[in-house]
Amino acid sequence: MARPKASSKKISQGEHDEASAEYQRGMNEIRKQLGPMADSYIEKIKALAPEFAWVNVTFPFGELYTRDVLDLKTRELCTVAALTVQGFSLPQLKIHIDAALRCGASREEVVEVITQMIAYAGFPAATNALMTAQAVFQETDEPEKPKKAAK
Amino acid sequence: MARPKASSKKISQGEHDEASAEYQRGMNEIRKQLGPMADSYIEKIKALAPEFAWVNVTFPFGELYTRDVLDLKTRELCTVAALTVQGFSLPQLKIHIDAALRCGASREEVVEVITQMIAYAGFPAATNALMTAQAVFQETDEPEKPKKAAK
Amino acid sequence: MARPKASSKKISQGEHDEASAEYQRGMNEIRKQLGPMADSYIEKIKALAPEFAWVNVTFPFGELYTRDVLDLKTRELCTVAALTVQGFSLPQLKIHIDAALRCGASREEVVEVITQMIAYAGFPAATNALMTAQAVFQETDEPEKPKKAAK
Amino acid sequence: MARPKASSKKISQGEHDEASAEYQRGMNEIRKQLGPMADSYIEKIKALAPEFAWVNVTFPFGELYTRDVLDLKTRELCTVAALTVQGFSLPQLKIHIDAALRCGASREEVVEVITQMIAYAGFPAATNALMTAQAVFQETDEPEKPKKAAK
Amino acid sequence: MARPKASSKKISQGEHDEASAEYQRGMNEIRKQLGPMADSYIEKIKALAPEFAWVNVTFPFGELYTRDVLDLKTRELCTVAALTVQGFSLPQLKIHIDAALRCGASREEVVEVITQMIAYAGFPAATNALMTAQAVFQETDEPEKPKKAAK
Amino acid sequence: MARPKASSKKISQGEHDEASAEYQRGMNEIRKQLGPMADSYIEKIKALAPEFAWVNVTFPFGELYTRDVLDLKTRELCTVAALTVQGFSLPQLKIHIDAALRCGASREEVVEVITQMIAYAGFPAATNALMTAQAVFQETDEPEKPKKAAK
Numbered sequence: 001m002a003r004p005k006a007s008s009k010k011i012s013q014g015e016h017d018e019a020s021a022e023y024q025r026g027m028n029e030i031r032k033q034l035g036p037m038a039d040s041y042i043e044k045i046k047a048l049a050p051e052f053a054w055v056n057v058t059f060p061f062g063e064l065y066t067r068d069v070l071d072l073k074t075r076e077l078c079t080v081a082a083l084t085v086q087g088f089s090l091p092q093l094k095i096h097i098d099a100a101l102r103c104g105a106s107r108e109e110v111v112e113v114i115t116q117m118i119a120y121a122g123f124p125a126a127t128n129a130l131m132t133a134q135a136v137f138q139e140t141d142e143p144e145k146p147k148k149a150a151k
Numbered sequence: 152m153a154r155p156k157a158s159s160k161k162i163s164q165g166e167h168d169e170a171s172a173e174y175q176r177g178m179n180e181i182r183k184q185l186g187p188m189a190d191s192y193i194e195k196i197k198a199l200a201p202e203f204a205w206v207n208v209t210f211p212f213g214e215l216y217t218r219d220v221l222d223l224k225t226r227e228l229c230t231v232a233a234l235t236v237q238g239f240s241l242p243q244l245k246i247h248i249d250a251a252l253r254c255g256a257s258r259e260e261v262v263e264v265i266t267q268m269i270a271y272a273g274f275p276a277a278t279n280a281l282m283t284a285q286a287v288f289q290e291t292d293e294p295e296k297p298k299k300a301a302k
Numbered sequence: 303m304a305r306p307k308a309s310s311k312k313i314s315q316g317e318h319d320e321a322s323a324e325y326q327r328g329m330n331e332i333r334k335q336l337g338p339m340a341d342s343y344i345e346k347i348k349a350l351a352p353e354f355a356w357v358n359v360t361f362p363f364g365e366l367y368t369r370d371v372l373d374l375k376t377r378e379l380c381t382v383a384a385l386t387v388q389g390f391s392l393p394q395l396k397i398h399i400d401a402a403l404r405c406g407a408s409r410e411e412v413v414e415v416i417t418q419m420i421a422y423a424g425f426p427a428a429t430n431a432l433m434t435a436q437a438v439f440q441e442t443d444e445p446e447k448p449k450k451a452a453k
Numbered sequence: 454m455a456r457p458k459a460s461s462k463k464i465s466q467g468e469h470d471e472a473s474a475e476y477q478r479g480m481n482e483i484r485k486q487l488g489p490m491a492d493s494y495i496e497k498i499k500a501l502a503p504e505f506a507w508v509n510v511t512f513p514f515g516e517l518y519t520r521d522v523l524d525l526k527t528r529e530l531c532t533v534a535a536l537t538v539q540g541f542s543l544p545q546l547k548i549h550i551d552a553a554l555r556c557g558a559s560r561e562e563v564v565e566v567i568t569q570m571i572a573y574a575g576f577p578a579a580t581n582a583l584m585t586a587q588a589v590f591q592e593t594d595e596p597e598k599p600k601k602a603a604k
Numbered sequence: 605m606a607r608p609k610a611s612s613k614k615i616s617q618g619e620h621d622e623a624s625a626e627y628q629r630g631m632n633e634i635r636k637q638l639g640p641m642a643d644s645y646i647e648k649i650k651a652l653a654p655e656f657a658w659v660n661v662t663f664p665f666g667e668l669y670t671r672d673v674l675d676l677k678t679r680e681l682c683t684v685a686a687l688t689v690q691g692f693s694l695p696q697l698k699i700h701i702d703a704a705l706r707c708g709a710s711r712e713e714v715v716e717v718i719t720q721m722i723a724y725a726g727f728p729a730a731t732n733a734l735m736t737a738q739a740v741f742q743e744t745d746e747p748e749k750p751k752k753a754a755k
Numbered sequence: 756m757a758r759p760k761a762s763s764k765k766i767s768q769g770e771h772d773e774a775s776a777e778y779q780r781g782m783n784e785i786r787k788q789l790g791p792m793a794d795s796y797i798e799k800i801k802a803l804a805p806e807f808a809w810v811n812v813t814f815p816f817g818e819l820y821t822r823d824v825l826d827l828k829t830r831e832l833c834t835v836a837a838l839t840v841q842g843f844s845l846p847q848l849k850i851h852i853d854a855a856l857r858c859g860a861s862r863e864e865v866v867e868v869i870t871q872m873i874a875y876a877g878f879p880a881a882t883n884a885l886m887t888a889q890a891v892f893q894e895t896d897e898p899e900k901p902k903k904a905a906k
Contacts, residue, residue: 060270087390088691089728119211124391238843239540240577275844362572383531389692421513426693541842542879664874682836723815
C-alpha cells in the first residue's frame with residue numbers, strides 16, 4: 001500500500017498517508033455504504049489500532065468494493081448472507097443490513113436472503129439474523145432517536 | 152407438508168407422497184439448478200434416509216427457491232458467499248458454483264464474490280473456495296470426462 | 303407444503319394455510335416443547351417474516367419432531383449438545399434447555415451433556431452453555447418474575 | 454492427574470504413569486466405545502505427542518464417559534449431534550457413529566439425529582454427516598475388508 | 605485424575621479431592637493468570653457443576669499450562685489468536701487478554717495479534733476482538749470501579 | 756494500494772503493478788515464510804484470480820507480517836493456534852506449520868500449541884491439527900520425495 005516513503009524496509013505504526021488517493025477512495029466508499037456513521041466508526045478503531053483502521057479502509061472498501069464486477073446491492077446481499085451464516089458477527093450484520101438498504105435493496109429482499117439461509121445454516125443463525133434485521137428496520141422507522149454508532 | 156392422509160397423528164417413515172404438487176415443484180426446481188446430476192443426487196440420499204431426501208426436495212427447493220422475491224442468480228451468489236464463509240461445506244459449494252453459472256452468473260462474478268469474502272472470513276476460507284471454483288471451471292471445460300456426482 | 307391451492311406455480315408471500323393439519327400439528331408440537339412462550343415466539347417472527355414463521359412451524363416441529371424414532375427427551379439433549387458446540391446460538395440454547403426439562407430431562411442430565419461437550423468444543427463454548435443453563439434454572443426457580451419471551 | 458511423583462513442581466513430557474488406575478480406566482472405556490481400533494488410535498497419537506495421548510485417554514474417556522449420569526447410548530447420540538453441527542470433524546464423527554452403534558443405537562436412530570440437525574445447522578453439515586454415516590454402515594456390512602484406523 | 609480412592613469403578617459427582625497436589629497446582633496456575641478473579645470464577649462454576657469445575661482447574665491449568673515447553677506470554681498470545689478466530693467466545697477472550705497482559709505482553713502486542721487475525725478470520729471476528737481488548741484496557745485504566753467477575 | 760496511476764476512479768482487473776515496492780516487499784516476505792513453494796503458490800492463485808493474488812501478497816505478507824511489533828516465530832505460532840481452532844483450514848495450517856519451523860519454532864513447540872488448543876476447541880479440531888503436523892514432519896524428513904505445492 002502507498003506510504004509517504006515507498007520503501008521495502010520495515011514499517012512502523014502510524015506512517016500511513018491518509019491524504020493518499022487510495023485512502024480517500026476507501027473513505028468515499030465506506031461513507032457511501034455506511035452513511036453518517038462511517039467516520040465515527042473508523043475513528044473509533046483508529047484511536048486504538050491505527051494499522052487496523054488503515055487496513056479496514058484501504059482493503060475491503062478501497063480495494064474490493066470499488067471494483068465494478070458486481071453492483072453494490074448484490075455485494076451487500078452476499079455479505080448479509082455470509083454474516084447470517086457466520087453467526088457471531090451480529091454487530092457487523094447490522095451495519096451491512098443498513099448498507100444493503102442504502103444500496104437499493106428492499107426490506108423484503110433482505111428478509112428473503114436471511115430466510116434462504118435457514119437451508120444452509122439452520123434456524124438459530126437465521127433467527128438471530130432476522131431479529132437483527134428487525135432492529136435495523138425499527139431504528140430506521142424511528143429517526144428521532146439518536147442512532148448509536150454500531151460496534 | 153402434504154401427505155397422502157393429512158392427519159395430525161404421528162407419522163412414520165416413507166409415507167410422503169412424491170406425486171404431490173409440492174414434491175414435483177421441488178424436483179423441477181432442483182433440476183433447474185443442479186442440472187443432470189439432480190435426480191441421482193436425491194436418489195443417493197433417499198436410499199439411506201427417505202425423510203432427509205423429502206425435506207431436502209420440498210423445503211429449500213420446493214419452498215424457498217420458488218419464491219419470486221429474488222432472482223435465481225442473486226440467490227445462488229448469496230449461497231456461494233455463505234458456503235465460502237462456512238468453510239467446511241466445499242462439496243455443497245461446488246454444487247452451488249455450478250448452479251450459479253447455470254443461473255446466469257459469469258465465472259468472473261463467482262470469483263468476485265469469493266474474493267469479497269476475504270474481508271469477512273479471511274484468506275483460508277476464501278482460498279479453499281477459490282480452488283473449488285477452479286475445479287468446477289475445469290470440469291466444465293472438459294465435458295468429455297464423466298462428471299462424478301458431487302457428494 | 304400444503305397450500306390453499308396446491309399448484310406448482312410461483313407462490314407469493316402469505317398464502318400459507320394456518321388452518322391446515324400440518325400447521326396445527328407443528329403448533330401443537332411447539333407448544334409441547336416451548337410451553338407458554340410458544341405462541342408469542344412464533345407471532346414475533348410472523349410479524350416480520352411470514353414465510354420464515356411458516357417454515358419454522360411446519361418443518362422442524364411439524365415434520366421432524368413428530369417422528370417417533372427417538373423420544374423427545376433424547377432429541378432435546380441432542381439439541382442441547384449441538385447448540386453448545388455451535389457457540390453463537392445461546393438464545394436458542396436457552397429455549398432448548400427449557401424444552402429438555404419440560405420433556406423429562408433432569409437438570410443434572412442437562413449439565414452432564416454440556417460438560418461432555420468440553421471434549422468436543424473446548425471450555426469457552428461449554429462455559430457459555432453452562433452459564434445459559436444456570437440462567438434457565440434460576441428463572442424456573444423464581445416463577446414470580448415475568449419470564450421474558452426469549453429471542 | 455496422578456503422576457508417579459505427585460508434586461506441584463513443573464512437569465516434563467512423558468512422566469505420566471500408564472499403569473495408574475485412572476489411565477487404565479480410560480483405556481477400558483475407550484476400548485468399549487471404539488472397539489478393535491482403540492489401542493492403535495491412541496498409539497498413533499502417542500508416537501507424536503505423549504501429552505496429547507495422555508490427556509485424550511484420561512480426560513474424556515477416563516473422566517467424563519465413566520460418570521453414570523447418562524447412559525452411553527445417549528452420550529454417543531449427543532456426540533453425533535455435536536460433530537454433525539461442527540462440520541469439519543468428519544473423521545471423529547465416523548468414530549462416534551461407530552461407537553453409537555456399538556453402544557446400542559440403531560442405524561435408524563443415528564440417521565434420525567443427523568436429520569434433526571438440518572434444523573440447527575442446515576443441509577450442508579447434515580448432508581456431509583449423512584454421507585459419513587453411510588460410509589460407516591457400508592464398512593460394517595463388508596467386514597472382510599480390513600478397516601483402516603480412522604484418523 | 606487422582607481421587608480419594610483411586611479405583612477403576614464408576615465415580616459419582618463430588619468425590620474429587622481439592623486438597624490433592626494436582627488440584628492445588630491448577631489453582632496456583634489459574635491465580636497466576638487470572639489474578640484476583642480466579643477463585644470467584646471457579647466457585648461460580650463449582651456451585652452449578654462440580655465436575656466441570658474440577659476438570660477446568662486440573663486439565664487446562666494444572667496439566668497444560670504448567671508444562672515448560674512454551675513461556676506463558678507466548679501461550680496467552682496464542683490463546684488470544686484462537687479466541688479471536690473462534691468469534692463467539694468474547695467473555696473468555698476478555699479473560700485471556702487480561703491474562704496476556706499479566707504474563708508480560710504489551711497492549712501493542714495484543715492488538716498486533718488481533719490485527720494479524722484479520723487475514724485468517726476476516727474483519728468481523730477481528731473487530732469484535734479489538735473492541736473486547738479496548739474494554740479490558742479501559743477497565744485496567746479505571747481501577748477504582750469494581751471490576752465485575754467476567755463470565 | 757499503489758497502482759500505476761493512483762486515481763480515485765473505478766479500477767479494473769489486472770492493473771496492479773507487481774514491480775511496485777509494496778508488491779516486492781510482500782513477495783520477499785512470503786518467500787521467507789513459505790520457502791520454495793511461495794512463487795508457485797501465488798502463481799496458482801493469480802492464474803484464476805489476479806485481484807485475489809494481489810491482495811494476498813500485499814495485505815497479509817506485505818502489510819501485516821513486515822511490522823516489527825512481534826517476531827515471526829510468535830506470529831506463526833499464533834497462526835497455528837488460530838487455524839487449529841478454525842478446523843476447516845487444514846491446507847493452510849500445513850503451510851503455516853512449515854512456516855513456523857522455518858521461522859525458528861521447534862517441532863515440540865508446534866505440538867505444544869496444538870495440544871493447548873484442546874482446551875479451547877476440543878479434541879476433534881486438535882487431533883486433526885496434530886495429524887497435519889505429523890504430515891509436515893514426515894515430508895520434511897523425506898526430502899527426496901518431491902513436495903507437492905500445498906493448496
